[in-house]
Amino acid sequence: MRFFIVISSLSKLLKYMYYIYTHSSMVEGKRCMQTNESSKEQKVKVSGLTFAQLKKWVTVDLGMKPYRAQQLFSWIHLKRVISFHQMTDISLSARNRLDRAGEITALESCDTIAADDGTVKYSFALEDSEVIESVLIPDSPRLTACLSTQAGCRCGCTFCQTGRGGFRRNLRTDEIVAQLYGLQSSSNDRITNVVFMGMGEPMDNFPALSDALSIISDDRGICIGARKITVSTVGIPGGIEKLTQLDGQYGLAVSLHSAVESTRLKLVPVAKTLPLRELKRDMKDYISRKGRRITLEYCLIAGINDSLEEASALAEFAGDIECKINLLIYNPVEGAPYRRPDTESVNRFMHYLYPRCQAVMLRRSRGSDIAAACGQLGPGARND
Ligand code: SF4
Incomplete structure (x- = not known):
């Protein structure tokens, strides 16, 4: 009888020890064997996790101590290493475990082309062979990174x-962040500003954009302040609203291109989903909730939106909005039926706006000789 009691107690003890082994959060690296198994196929893209997501992954999924999240975030986003094995203050067993469960995305430029004005366009090949473009724009004391959020764009x-090349896919957060680090690694100067004005409509990939904004502006990482980051949009339903709900005071640039509904529809077909009146309502809400002036981008195209009637509509539209107007001169793209306006039309348009609007700037088109300027990114866009 005593023999059976001993066997039974031993069996209970073994079961209890097994339970502790599989459920303990006290012992680093003992949990989530299942995660490891499944992650053989799909590793977690660790460089695309915000600090909060990283902490959850490290503690809940991997059963590691919370301080590991701080270490990881700093290695990836401040020191910008690309392998867990470079993280020398993390034990070898923990590094091996991280390496089995996750991966860090690094993008290497497959093509680089420099413009006379110092602007450099980088092409990055993604793991599925999609190629995206990002631009580094020096304008001392600033160095601005222009990032893409989609491969292609569905706004047309x-x-x-x-837009003419169509939509292929959304970029993941890790791919958006990796563009920035790829650009930073190519320059000795610190990137001071980020603009989401590359390929794609950022608001159409909002979850990835929102996480990228959180990572980029996090002071534990590369720490580019929210006020130095600008998100550009043509205006899609709910887009500006979602940006308004984020914590940071991000800059907002709206690609308006015409304040006449019919002209705007010709240039920006997706505008039919958000008429000017509703777009203006969203912009005003952003300004009042964030306490920041916004930017209206207006690309002047000969015979389309450069008349005095268009200037008058723009002045009226912008009249009651806290904004500055950036005028750009159209950069020709292959196959598009548009022309650059002549100097006289540009001056006439500008002089109409000057006394009527708060701030108007004729922006130098950076990198137009390498097809890196506004509206020129994408396949087959090179001018050389
Ligand atoms: S201008 Fe922007 S939103 Fe429009 S098609 Fe091009 S990338 Fe997309």
């Missing part, structure tokens, strides 16, 4: 090379 703006 008729003057834009990306």
